[in-house]
Amino acid sequence: MVRATKQRKTIHHVLVKYRRPLSVSEILKLAQSEVAGLGIATVYRNLKALQEEGQVIQVDLPGQSPRWEVTPGGHHHHFLCRKCDKLFEIHDCPRDIQRILPKGYILEEHDVLLRGQCDACSRTANTRQPKATAE
Amino acid sequence: MVRATKQRKTIHHVLVKYRRPLSVSEILKLAQSEVAGLGIATVYRNLKALQEEGQVIQVDLPGQSPRWEVTPGGHHHHFLCRKCDKLFEIHDCPRDIQRILPKGYILEEHDVLLRGQCDACSRTANTRQPKATAE
């Protein structure tokens, strides 16, 4: 039987509250402010458990450690802001992907990762944004 | 001054010979068959050195350890075969990516990773392919 400990509830709550993919260290820091003494191993164990329950998913970006988010609706892609390092969901999809496939290849999945500046950062053109991904 | 040791020449040669992104462990195994006693640290150091010279590039895939390939021509994407785990280059690009961008966001780069079955694996439909990425 799965037990609703305050650690597990807090980890899930942090992901619900911030509504975008967070790294393990961000989750640890944010959850520790609610549960003093929370250990990193507990974060890893609960993220994996929540993933198996289907409540959260792991988001892998090329060359970065994984981030975690509450399971999103349907098919989507991601936009990574190069200024503030936040990751956003894009609920749309290129339509002409099949076209670029070489002959004989069978397409089963596709990932699209966009990089640039998010709305907030593009407004403050030359201002340097903090790199913090948790706010 | 950069010295052309047999280790460095072999590591570069392996990448030239196989013409697709190889993992560090694949490179080590392949190069060790030409240079007995080759160490993993030497592979890492030389890959980084070759990268700084512009001879090779690191290819990062989501959730996988990096692979390395000789510096390819221009803008391209990748296709990862889910049967044989080989990675292939796609020298074409979706054209309607700008369309899916939310308002206010500025697009600077994009990565597309396709997954499915490569030409060779799709021909052998129900046959199981070896997972080896070096052959």
Added chain:
DNA sequence: GTCGTTGCAAAGCGTTTGCAGCCTA
């Protein structure tokens, strides 16, 4: 009271670094 869960510390794993000896130029 049971036994799933926790925090700690140790172990794993891929990658990097320090160092003495080697070998290219």
Added chain:
DNA sequence: TAGGCTGCAAACGCTTTGCAACGAC
């Protein structure tokens, strides 16, 4: 022969695992 390069082992950072104590049900 100088000093860049190598192999080895230790160090690193992130993640997982073993274990005794804890606490949800």
